Amino acid sequence: MSNPSPDVVKAFAPTGTLRVSINLGNTVLAQRAPDGSPAGITPELARELSKRLGVPLAIETFDAAGKVFEAIKAGRIDVAFLAVEPVRAAEIDFTAPYVLIEGTYLVAKNSALKEIEDVDKPGVKIAVATGSAYDLYLSRTIKNATLVREPSGPQALAMFKRDKLDAAGGVRQPLVEFAAANPEYRVMPGRFMAIQQAMGMPKGRAAAAVDYLKAFVEEMKASGFVADALKRSNQPDAQVAPKAQ
Helix, strand or coil: CCCCCHHHHHHHHCCEEEEEEEECCCCCCEEECCCCCEEEEHHHHHHHHHHHHHHEEEEEEEEHHHHHHHHHHHHHHHEEEEEEEHHCCEEEEEEECEEEEEEEEEEECCCCCCCCHHCCCCEEEEEEEEHHHHHHHHHCCCCCCEEEEEHHHHHHHHHHCCCCCCCCEHHHHHHHHHHHHHCCEEECCCCCEEEEEEEECCCCCCCHHHHHHHHHHHHHHCCCCCCHHHHHHCCCCCCCCCCCC
């Protein structure tokens, strides 16, 4: 990649600081380091992009993707890490994905729901985090079951457990962690969606900046940066996305 022009830098950081969102609600992508700072693949990508642009980095942390999306619409964020979704694409110019993760269900160990297809039945209640990629996807595709929402993933899981709902939708890895700590639950085999995690900028920024971000993601995948960051944050089940077509 060539060095970014001053116009590209200005498009990324109109305030002089690169304002980036990190969603700590998705533990595949971000975690808290022992000192409390954000760690994982997304903070590492944010720091690398800031270094290449030559501007200071300001990270704002969130506990849910829906809250990130609202912050982008409010003009507080320059670059976000979110799953590609049609609702979001109306407000955000996305890169190709850098990581692929699975959306699946958590159910009680003795639940009659055995396969992914069993969940979309009348009377079934599914806990989800408001505005998450899996909430947006299920909102489009579920025909018979009912979605019940809480603001974040942990809150949705707490509601699922407290109210004895039929299933909880979510990212596989946090659901596996929850089931390990709560053995009366199990994670379903298979998936209802492949979640495409990408970087994005608010609509209206210079096309050259969007192109730079897309090229940045492709280089980070090709160079092994993404794979190495996933290893460092102990996320062996996350898959590096293929090269953009």
